Structures are given as C-alpha cells and as structure tokens.
Amino acid sequence: MGNVEYAISENTLELLYAASNTVNFEKSLEILIEISKSNVGRHDFASERVLYAVPSILYSLTNASHNQHHHIISLCFKLLRNLCAGEIANQNSFLELNGVTVVSNILRSEAVSSSPDKGLIRWGIQVLANVSLAGKQHQHAVWEELYPIGFVSLAKLRSKETCDPLCMVIYTCCDGNPELFRDISSDGGWPLMAEIVRTASSATSFGEDWLKLLLSRICLEESQLPVLFSKLQFVDIPEGEDTDSTVDHHSSEQAFLLQILSEIVNERIRDITISIDVALFLFGVFKKSVGILEHAVRGKSGLPSGSAAVDVLGYSLTILRDICAQDSVGDDRDNAEDVVDQCVTDDDNPFLREWGIWTMRNMLEGNTENQRIVSELKLQGSADVPEISALGLQVEVDQRTGRAKLVNIPSNERS
Incomplete structure (x- = not known):
C-alpha cells in the first residue's frame, strides 16, 4: 500500500x-x-x-x-x-x-x-x-x-473562486428559512456580509448570480441596505476629523455595493419593489454626496470612475433613476429641487448630468405634483461656467421672464 x-x-x-x-x-x-x-x-x-x-x-x-x-x-x-x-x-x-x-x-x-x-x-x-x-x-x-465564524473565515479569503460558492451556500440555506435570513441581518451576521462584499469588490469579475441574489434579498427585499452600507464605512479617517462634514468619506466597498444594487434594480426594474425606507436612505446618500464634487478630481468618464466618492454619488443616482421609473421617490419639493440641481452640478461629467436628467424625467412622467413643483422653480442667480466665460459671455437671469440668457461680459470685468 x-x-x-x-x-x-x-x-x-x-x-x-x-x-x-x-x-x-x-x-x-x-x-x-x-x-x-x-x-x-x-x-x-x-x-x-x-x-x-x-x-x-x-x-x-x-x-x-x-x-x-x-x-x-x-x-x-x-x-x-x-x-x-x-x-x-x-x-x-x-x-x-x-x-x-x-x-x-x-x-x-x-x-x-x-x-x-x-x-x-x-x-x-x-x-x-x-x-x-x-x-x-x-x-x-x-x-x-x-455560522457565523466558519463562514466569516471563508469569506475573508479574498478569492472569487471561493466567494461564489460561499454565496450559493448562504443563499440556499437562507432561502425558505426566514429565521436564517434574520441571522445574517443581525449583529452576528453583519461581519459575514461585510467580508463577502469586501472580497467581491476585490475581484475583477463575478460570473455567477449568487452574490446578486444574496444582496438583493438582504439589502432590497429585507430593506437592510442602510445597515450593511454603514458596516462598509471607510475606517482610515484621520483622527479628529469631522465625519459629519459635507465631504463624506466613502469606501470603495460602499461604492461597489451600490454598483451591484444598481445592476440588480436595472435588471429587475419591473419585478422588484423598493421600500420607501431604502429609497429615502439612497436619497440621503445622494444628497450628502453632492458636496464631494467640489473636492473630487473631475473627469469625462462613466462609472466606475476610480473615485469612491464620485461612484457613490453616481450609483445612488442611477438607482434612484430606476426607482423613479416604477414609482416616485415622493412628492416632495426638496427631492425634486435636489435632483434638478444635480442635472447641472458637474459640468465636467456628462454621465452624472445625463443620469440626473433621466432621474428627473422619471420623477416627472405621469406625476402632476412633481411637474408643478419643478415648473415653479426659478434660476436664482448667474451661473459661472468657465467654458462660457472663455468666450466673453456670462449667464444672467432675465428679470422680466425669470429665464436664463447669455450676455457679453463688460470689458472692465474681463480677466
């Protein structure tokens, strides 16, 4: 032998x-x-x-x-x-x-x-x-x-070839067993889900759908996106820095999570229902992220952009766009105004502008209240656009009509 x-x-x-x-x-x-x-x-x-x-x-x-x-x-x-x-x-x-x-x-x-x-x-x-x-x-x-320690140790391997079947095991065990889904949506289960997302985000691609099925169930159907999103928060924030500032510290894992969810919502736009809590959370992420555009490196590329902050903004907006295609985020003046603002916030990124416009279109189509809100909005002041200024022009508000118009920059004000 x-x-x-x-x-x-x-x-x-x-x-x-x-x-x-x-x-x-x-x-x-x-x-x-x-x-x-x-x-x-x-x-x-x-x-x-x-x-x-x-x-x-x-x-x-x-x-x-x-x-x-x-x-x-x-x-x-x-x-x-x-x-x-x-x-x-x-x-x-x-x-x-x-x-x-x-x-x-x-x-x-x-x-x-x-x-x-x-x-x-x-x-x-x-x-x-x-x-x-x-x-x-x-x-x-x-x-x-x-569960949970064995699963967590397997999830930490940072390998696509092990993460795919691991997601299959977890989803299969939980599907039809609501109490097990409650396990992974509890304090004991969040470290597992966070490690799975971290591993998935480090892989170049995923050829199987088990990760999407798992995240769709937990984040969207069970409305647990806010919790998992917070568990993926960037941890290397300098000591003493204000984490509530307008410039949010988003991690690449948070951006990846929203990327996967945006794909899920887009693929299942007709048969998936998003709770108002998840929609409002995404809108909150979107609103808080808008401020980062003043500090982010701008570029003319789509998503992913290479910047976690820009990607979080962009993917939250694309999800809102698709949610609005099936139902309104809400008949709320602030919501409508914020999305209108995003349509013109980043002149250097046509993709974010386009998605903002699509979101606005979905909010307005068939919704008379949102149409009324937007129709009452007015340009509040002149716009400083470098490309227009370079031509010797500037945008001003016509006091009679309330509409924007192009005028010559006075010679004594030109740089």
Whole structure:
C-alpha cells in the first residue's frame, strides 16, 4: 500500500476498487469522479453506496494531517460534489454519515492556514452547496456547523473562486428559512456580509448570480441596505476629523455595493419593489454626496470612475433613476429641487448630468405634483461656467421672464 492507503480501511478500498474497476487508489477516485458527472452514474453509485467510502477516507486523512494530502482530499471533494448533485439518496447518506462536520472541519482548518489551497476550499464549499439543495434538514446542518465564524473565515479569503460558492451556500440555506435570513441581518451576521462584499469588490469579475441574489434579498427585499452600507464605512479617517462634514468619506466597498444594487434594480426594474425606507436612505446618500464634487478630481468618464466618492454619488443616482421609473421617490419639493440641481452640478461629467436628467424625467412622467413643483422653480442667480466665460459671455437671469440668457461680459470685468 502507498502512504495514503495505509490509513484507509480495507473495506473502504474494496468498495472504491469494485465501483471503479481498478486497484489503484488515486486512479479509482478519478474514474469515479468522471462517472458521477452523469445522472445515471450518480444513481448507480447511490445503490452501490459508493459515497459511504468518501467521508471515511477524509476522516482518515485528517487524522493523519490533511496538509500532506491536499491532492487526495481535493479528489474526494470533487467526488462528493458530483455524487450530491441532485441525487437525494447520496445527499441523505452524506448527512447520515456526518459528512457536513467532516468537510466543514477541513474547510475551517484550511481557511486559516498560512497558504490556503483555494481550489480545495472551493470544491469543499461546492459539496456543501449541493447538499444544502436537498432541503431544510440539510440546510440547518450546514448552517449550524459554519455560522457565523466558519463562514466569516471563508469569506475573508479574498478569492472569487471561493466567494461564489460561499454565496450559493448562504443563499440556499437562507432561502425558505426566514429565521436564517434574520441571522445574517443581525449583529452576528453583519461581519459575514461585510467580508463577502469586501472580497467581491476585490475581484475583477463575478460570473455567477449568487452574490446578486444574496444582496438583493438582504439589502432590497429585507430593506437592510442602510445597515450593511454603514458596516462598509471607510475606517482610515484621520483622527479628529469631522465625519459629519459635507465631504463624506466613502469606501470603495460602499461604492461597489451600490454598483451591484444598481445592476440588480436595472435588471429587475419591473419585478422588484423598493421600500420607501431604502429609497429615502439612497436619497440621503445622494444628497450628502453632492458636496464631494467640489473636492473630487473631475473627469469625462462613466462609472466606475476610480473615485469612491464620485461612484457613490453616481450609483445612488442611477438607482434612484430606476426607482423613479416604477414609482416616485415622493412628492416632495426638496427631492425634486435636489435632483434638478444635480442635472447641472458637474459640468465636467456628462454621465452624472445625463443620469440626473433621466432621474428627473422619471420623477416627472405621469406625476402632476412633481411637474408643478419643478415648473415653479426659478434660476436664482448667474451661473459661472468657465467654458462660457472663455468666450466673453456670462449667464444672467432675465428679470422680466425669470429665464436664463447669455450676455457679453463688460470689458472692465474681463480677466
């Protein structure tokens, strides 16, 4: 026997060799992985009780220091993942054999190691994801094993390949179990959600929708956006600086969160309902962020701009735009005036101006009260626009009509 096989019982090896028709341990796992990719293969292996061998192998390897056997553990995880993909008999066997605990122990240990094997961790999380699809009993078993500390340690890995399946596990466990959604919307759960957003924001891209499903449910459907947004607040503010000043300190993670939510709202504009509390919170973020344009580096690019402050402003505005397309943020003079202001606040960023105009259009369409409010607004003074001044012109208010007009700058006032 090889170094690995000596720790594994004869009965376990015989089961693997009979199912794979080979007497090479590693080769037998590889063959079983391939066969179990099909529904027929998974069903046949369920009747042959192949899955019973795998937790036993993992348990033996962990007792013999699993750090020396990453490759074999990875093969075992891949086999378990395939066996538990929609095959209820295998999913139930995994639960009965205490597989959730065995896999979770390996994941916890690997996540905090000095050089975690992210591929191994990804496959292990995928095992739990497929098992959790079997139903509430399986979901609660996974949740009780890993929430919250185990999940947090996995979320801190800052890896797209582990974060995607982690979001799947969490969403699958919580979907249909409202009490679990309450867990992650509590003091014990916010560190987990904050770490997930931080990891997601550090990745170049996300090819799966589990993150969006999770954030949509928590931030929009459960109206918990204000809490999660605050948990992502930029922490490196100089000591003694006024955090309530008009120049808000926004983090790149806050900007990323609003970016994802803006995509969600835009994609599901016809079937998602945003509570008035979330809408008003976004409007508050927007109003507080407008002041940063006086201090931000301006540019003629869209979002993301590279500036967290500008991105928070822009994404909050795009979400408000889409919310207004389905319903008014509110028939409120201050709301309408603030959005009108944004249409002309940043002359150097046409994207923010365009989104402000679209938001205004959505607020006005079919809303006679908002139309009346805007129609009563008047230009309060002259506008200082450098591009116009360079032509020797300036904008003034016509005292008779209340409308803006271009006039020549007096020669004695020209610079």
